[in-house]
Every structure is written in C-alpha cells, then in structure tokens.
Amino acid sequence: MSGAGGIEVVVFDVLGTMVDESGGLRTAIGEALAACGGDAGEETVERLLAVWHGHVEGEQRRIGEGSRTYANSEVIDREAAERVADRAGLTDQAAIGRLAGAGQCLSPWPDSVAGLARLAGRFPVLGLSHASRTSLLRLNAYAGLRWHQALSAEDARAYKPAAEVYRLAVDAAGCPAERVLMVAAHAWDLRGAQAAGMRTAFVRRPAGDAPGSADSFDWRAESLDELDAALTA
The missing domain is CATH 1.10.150 (DNA polymerase; domain 1)
Incomplete structure (x- = not known):
C-alpha cells in the first residue's frame, strides 16, 4: 500500500515528536x-x-x-x-x-497514540530513536506507542543526523529511500533524513526545532491528524 507521493513506509522520530x-x-x-x-x-x-x-x-x-x-x-x-x-x-x-x-517515562502528546494507530492502519510504521534499546522498550510501553517495529540508534552506534542511523530505517523498510517518509518535530533531524534520500514531514510540537527559511520539506503539519489527512489525499 502507498500513500501520497508514493510513500510506502512511515518512520517517526520519538523523543520530542511522539512524546513530551x-x-x-x-x-x-x-x-x-x-x-x-x-x-x-x-x-x-x-x-x-x-x-x-x-x-x-x-x-x-x-x-x-x-x-x-x-x-x-x-x-x-x-x-x-x-x-x-x-x-x-x-x-x-x-x-x-x-x-x-x-x-x-515520558508522556505522549495528545494526538500521538491515536494518530500512530490510524497511520499504522495504512502503512508499516517504524520508530527511530536516540533512546537505547532498553530505554526505547520501556518508553514505548509507558507511552502506549504501538509500532510495527521500533529501531534504536544504538544499533548503528551513532546519533542522528549520522547517515547510518537513517539507514537502519531504510534497510528495515525494504524499499527505496524515496518511498520512506521521516516524520519529526526537529528540522535538523529532517535535514539528515533528506541527506539520506528519505522524504520528510515536519510536525509542529511545543519544544521542536522549527524549519528555517531554506528548509523545503515534503509536508508540514500542525498535528498527526493533519499529516494523516495529507497522506490520504
């Protein structure tokens, strides 16, 4: 199944994007x-x-x-x-x-759990986080985030925006990078994903890193609900 722009897999940053x-x-x-x-x-x-x-x-x-x-x-x-x-x-x-x-032990944003569930009904969804494997397991359980797969940067022994971290998600997706969408509230994260060939979607959060005038992301949304609607169009 693919959505707008030929997207086949959706990847989410976790810290700051899905949890507060x-x-x-x-x-x-x-x-x-x-x-x-x-x-x-x-x-x-x-x-x-x-x-x-x-x-x-x-x-x-x-x-x-x-x-x-x-x-x-x-x-x-x-x-x-x-x-x-x-x-x-x-x-x-x-x-x-x-x-x-x-x-x-971080709480999800109000739209995170339901928004993730809706998108997971139409796409394979991955979490891609700086959190260690153990921390990510416990965080997902605490916040109620239900992924098809959750990936830790620990597996690449690096932190975003290192290319090898995004490669974890592209390899897991099993499709060309241009069919993989990276969703984050941090413009620096999305720039790293763009450099790795991924598509990008900025979702605004209170403590995120806002895009600059030179940034050109594929989608910009105020919430996961808005992003879901855009990917359905």
Missing part, C-alpha cells in the same frame, strides 16, 4: 528537587533542564565528531542527571537514579 521529552524531564527535575527539600521553582527547574539538554546534545555531538566513543542514551542520561544533581546540590543517590531514568 522536555515536559517529562522538567517534571522529574522538579520532583527530585522537592523530594530533597531543594528549590523546585520554575526558574530553577528551567535552568537545570538547560543543563541536562546541554550535556546530552554536547555529548552526542562529540560522538558524531569522533572525539568520544559511542555511549548509549542510558549512559549519557545518567551523566546528565549527575550534572544536574551537582548543580542543585542533590546527594540522594536514589533520587538521582530516578532522575536518570526519567527519559523512560
């Missing part, structure tokens, strides 16, 4: 601070969330540049949790451990 990563981490940081009697005010939580994101993005960039050997998301999330704890003065190891696992 920033919101989940924000809640986990606030809970860790409150449990240890720390300042759980909005300003403090936002500052520490920026510390978390900065560490994760920086380490993934270092891996991509070859200045650090590959480490999966569980390792990097643990490092991020420890960095947040250091900044916040948290010493409770149980609280730090819960914080390190926060990325496995």
Whole structure:
C-alpha cells in the first residue's frame, strides 16, 4: 500500500515528536528537587533542564565528531542527571537514579497514540530513536506507542543526523529511500533524513526545532491528524 507521493513506509522520530521529552524531564527535575527539600521553582527547574539538554546534545555531538566513543542514551542520561544533581546540590543517590531514568517515562502528546494507530492502519510504521534499546522498550510501553517495529540508534552506534542511523530505517523498510517518509518535530533531524534520500514531514510540537527559511520539506503539519489527512489525499 502507498500513500501520497508514493510513500510506502512511515518512520517517526520519538523523543520530542511522539512524546513530551522536555515536559517529562522538567517534571522529574522538579520532583527530585522537592523530594530533597531543594528549590523546585520554575526558574530553577528551567535552568537545570538547560543543563541536562546541554550535556546530552554536547555529548552526542562529540560522538558524531569522533572525539568520544559511542555511549548509549542510558549512559549519557545518567551523566546528565549527575550534572544536574551537582548543580542543585542533590546527594540522594536514589533520587538521582530516578532522575536518570526519567527519559523512560515520558508522556505522549495528545494526538500521538491515536494518530500512530490510524497511520499504522495504512502503512508499516517504524520508530527511530536516540533512546537505547532498553530505554526505547520501556518508553514505548509507558507511552502506549504501538509500532510495527521500533529501531534504536544504538544499533548503528551513532546519533542522528549520522547517515547510518537513517539507514537502519531504510534497510528495515525494504524499499527505496524515496518511498520512506521521516516524520519529526526537529528540522535538523529532517535535514539528515533528506541527506539520506528519505522524504520528510515536519510536525509542529511545543519544544521542536522549527524549519528555517531554506528548509523545503515534503509536508508540514500542525498535528498527526493533519499529516494523516495529507497522506490520504
């Protein structure tokens, strides 16, 4: 079966696109601070969330540049949790451990579960995530995301936008890259997919990376419902 533009398989980014990563981490940081009697005010939580994101993005960039050997998301999330704890003065190891696992307990966006189910009724659907294999399994179960197949970047020992990560999805799809659609809320992710020959669809999310004026994606949608309608047309 194929949809608009000859699409045969739909691939979704997970973190930020299908689940509210920033919101989940924000809640986990606030809970860790409150449990240890720390300042759980909005300003403090936002500052520490920026510390978390900065560490994760920086380490993934270092891996991509070859200045650090590959480490999966569980390792990097643990490092991020420890960095947040250091900044916040948290010493409770149980609280730090819960914080390190926060990325496995992220809530889906309101349209994610139903939208994925509708698209899965017409296309094979794949998840393609930076989350490790173990984290992705637990995250999918927590969020109720039901894929035909979920792929972890851990299998490529790389992080997007490295070409080998997108190749995991194209190889699993078993069809030419131009018949595989990458769906994400991050323009940088879609640029990587385009470089790998895939079609692209931007779906707007509150914490996504918006397209720039030079970006030309095949579809742009405000929700998965809107994307589903476009692919049905």
